[in-house]
Amino acid sequence: MSAAQIPSLVVENLTTRFGSDRDGATVVDGVSFVLTPGQTMALVGESGSGKSATALSLMRLIEPPGRIIAGRVLLDGRDLLTMPERGMEDVRGGQIGMVFQDPLTSLNPALTIGRQITETILAHRDITPAEAERQAIDLLVRVGVSDAARRIHDYPHHFSGGMRQRVLIASAISCAPAIIIADEPTTALDVTVQAKILRLLHDLQQEMHASMLLITHDLGVVAAMADTVMVMYAGRIVEQTDVDTLFHAPRHPYTKALLACVAGIEDDRSVPLQPISGMAPDLKDLPRGCRFAPRCPLVQDVCRTTDPALRAVSRSHSVACLLVQEETAVV
Amino acid sequence: MGAFLAKRFLGVLPVIFGVSIVIFLLVQLAPGDTATVLLGPQATEAAKEELRRALGLDRPLAVQYFQWLGRVLTGDFGTSIATQIPVLDLVLPRFVNTLILTAASLLLAIVLGYGIGFFTALRANSLFDRIATSCMLMAGSAPPFWLGLVLVLVFAIDLGWFPVSGMEDFAGDGGTMDLLHHLVLPAVTTALGPAAIIARIVRSGILDVLGRAHVRVARSKGLQRRDLLRRHVILNALPPIVTITGLQLGYLLGGALLTEVVFAWPGLGSLLYDSITARDLPVLQAATLLIALAFVLANIAVDAINAMLDPRLREI
Numbered sequence: 001m002s003a004a005q006i007p008s009l010v011v012e013n014l015t016t017r018f019g020s021d022r023d024g025a026t027v028v029d030g031v032s033f034v035l036t037p038g039q040t041m042a043l044v045g046e047s048g049s050g051k052s053a054t055a056l057s058l059m060r061l062i063e064p065p066g067r068i069i070a071g072r073v074l075l076d077g078r079d080l081l082t083m084p085e086r087g088m089e090d091v092r093g094g095q096i097g098m099v100f101q102d103p104l105t106s107l108n109p110a111l112t113i114g115r116q117i118t119e120t121i122l123a124h125r126d127i128t129p130a131e132a133e134r135q136a137i138d139l140l141v142r143v144g145v146s147d148a149a150r151r152i153h154d155y156p157h158h159f160s161g162g163m164r165q166r167v168l169i170a171s172a173i174s175c176a177p178a179i180i181i182a183d184e185p186t187t188a189l190d191v192t193v194q195a196k197i198l199r200l201l202h203d204l205q206q207e208m209h210a211s212m213l214l215i216t217h218d219l220g221v222v223a224a225m226a227d228t229v230m231v232m233y234a235g236r237i238v239e240q241t242d243v244d245t246l247f248h249a250p251r252h253p254y255t256k257a258l259l260a261c262v263a264g265i266e267d268d269r270s271v272p273l274q275p276i277s278g279m280a281p282d283l284k285d286l287p288r289g290c291r292f293a294p295r296c297p298l299v300q301d302v303c304r305t306t307d308p309a310l311r312a313v314s315r316s317h318s319v320a321c322l323l324v325q326e327e328t329a330v331v
Numbered sequence: 332m333g334a335f336l337a338k339r340f341l342g343v344l345p346v347i348f349g350v351s352i353v354i355f356l357l358v359q360l361a362p363g364d365t366a367t368v369l370l371g372p373q374a375t376e377a378a379k380e381e382l383r384r385a386l387g388l389d390r391p392l393a394v395q396y397f398q399w400l401g402r403v404l405t406g407d408f409g410t411s412i413a414t415q416i417p418v419l420d421l422v423l424p425r426f427v428n429t430l431i432l433t434a435a436s437l438l439l440a441i442v443l444g445y446g447i448g449f450f451t452a453l454r455a456n457s458l459f460d461r462i463a464t465s466c467m468l469m470a471g472s473a474p475p476f477w478l479g480l481v482l483v484l485v486f487a488i489d490l491g492w493f494p495v496s497g498m499e500d501f502a503g504d505g506g507t508m509d510l511l512h513h514l515v516l517p518a519v520t521t522a523l524g525p526a527a528i529i530a531r532i533v534r535s536g537i538l539d540v541l542g543r544a545h546v547r548v549a550r551s552k553g554l555q556r557r558d559l560l561r562r563h564v565i566l567n568a569l570p571p572i573v574t575i576t577g578l579q580l581g582y583l584l585g586g587a588l589l590t591e592v593v594f595a596w597p598g599l600g601s602l603l604y605d606s607i608t609a610r611d612l613p614v615l616q617a618a619t620l621l622i623a624l625a626f627v628l629a630n631i632a633v634d635a636i637n638a639m640l641d642p643r644l645r646e647i
Binding site: 056059061088089090091092093094097098100102105106107108109110111112119120123124155157168171172 | 543544545547548549550551552553554555558562563566567640641642643
């Protein structure tokens with residue numbers, strides 16, 4: 001990340017809560033980060049750690065009983081969280097394109113795929129439906145749908161999962177957004193298709209010089225795609241750094257534990273994989289102190305009483321752990 | 332679409348054939364004897380036998396059925412046993428009157444049911460939702476004949492806004508306005524029950540679609556709320572709603588027959604009642620067959636509408 005670049009998105013203290021004040025859960029708890037143009041930032045964590053809720057909060061697509069209770073999301077200097085709904089309609093699909101998890105349920109079964117792309121274009125551009133259809137065909141060609149001119153008249157059930165995700169990507173990038181949010185874009189797809197879709201997303205992002213927030217639980221995807229990484233645990237960012245540091249010098253015990261669960265090709269097969277013991281905490285009933293303390297192999301007494309804040313340990317590396325000191329590591 | 336409709340029509344032919352058999356047999360199962368009813372309890376056995384032969388009632392059931400079916404297929408429903416008037420002349424005008432009441436009730440049930448269902452879904456669990464849902468539940472639970480009497484008491488007798496009964500003012504010059512004036516209370520009576528059911532189906536259908544993944548995707552595209560609701564919510568919620576509406580049409584027809592008795596509406600209801608007591612088989616059979624046909628046609632219409640709404644159904 002070059003500090004001179006103007007950030008495309010600045011997120012400060014984003015906090016999203018589901019349910020009432022007394023009986024609810026803060027699923028996104030004070031998340032802050034900066035996206036710069038052309039950069040891919042991965043957001044990793046277990047299921048339920050708040051990754052998708054973070055993405056939906058950025059788009060203001062959190063639905064009741066959920067609501068964003070604090071924070072700022074700055075795009076071109078404007079705060080998306082205080083913007084009127086009309087303004088958000090311009091941002092969604094126009095400046096931020098989003099690709100979702102399950103392509104099989106993400107397309108409307110009652111509309112042709114051409115319509116589902118042109119409606120995005122027509123919502124943001126003042127052009128004729130015929131021109132929008134020409135652009136839709138170009139987009140489909142770009143995302144690798146063959147025979148696009150004919151296929152825009154087909155309905156989603158004529159497409160395979162991988163092809164549907166290509167259609168959804170075409171729709172998401174149709175207005176050349178500055179930011180692409182991809183929420184586990186390959187989770188529901190065959191392994192053979194996953195790599196193709198990731199390559200496509202990567203190429204498109206490079207072509208458009210867009211920034212990408214890539215949400216995944218797959219560290220292999222992170223290694224292949226990301227420039228920087230945020231590790232999320234129980235609604236909080238616990239470690240944030242560039243991708244090389246994450247894999248070679250992780251500092252947070254949770255990050256280390258995550259990496260220990262993954263088998264590498266050159267790993268010694270006689271050493272068993274290390275699952276993380278215990279369960280992710282119930283967000284409605286969080287432990288006092290550090291949220292990872294009950295599962296942490298290095299836990300100290302202080303961890304059970306003091307809640308660690310995310311602190312910089314070097315210029316591009318922040319960790320939320322009481323046991324991690326600046327530059328000179330104890331752990 | 333043409334091929335789709337042709338297939339649907341071919342598909343209902345066996346249904347109509349089955350319905351005609353059931354109608355024919357049901358009438359046979361009913362207690363009582365046509366000859367006794369016509370000639371009175373004092374008639375001699377020989378006279379009754381003579382009449383049965385004249386009406387063809389002494390032949391085997393299968394023969395009677397196919398003779399009847401053959402005549403019906405050529406449009407000849409026979410002559411009313413009780414009144415000696417050709418059955419079609421008797422039944423058709425009454426059927427049209429029943430259709431007017433049914434159509435008005437259907438329209439009302441759709442407007443009320445779709446409107447209330449849609450807005451309660453958009454404001455689910457709000458105060459408005461709870462009040463509207465409870466009101467519809469109460470209105471829908473009231474038996475039509477009781478509801479009809481209450482409406483007459485309040486709006487016709489106490490307030491005098493609408494006529495108590497009948498289909499037209501004998502003193503006035505008739506016309507559409509007069510008909511509509513007479514139509515209000517019976518239509519409301521017939522429509523409320525189906526409207527309540529439709530409202531519940533619409534509410535749950537819209538809520539179901541609102542929670543689907545493709546709606547969230549559509550929101551992420553930055554569509555205006557109006558387009559979002561029309562293309563991504565209502566369009567997808569409609570097929571089951573249209574199906575239930577079509578089924579309610581059967582209930583509406585049946586309800587209309589009951590309502591007709593309360594409001595002295597000159598429809599099939601009173602004719603059916605009279606012909607059952609008189610064991611007027613030709614009239615009974617023609618009326619029932621017409622109602623069944625209307626129901627079958629309504630279901631074809633439902634299938635056609637659903638095929639227009641959902642591309643997956645067109646390919647079956």
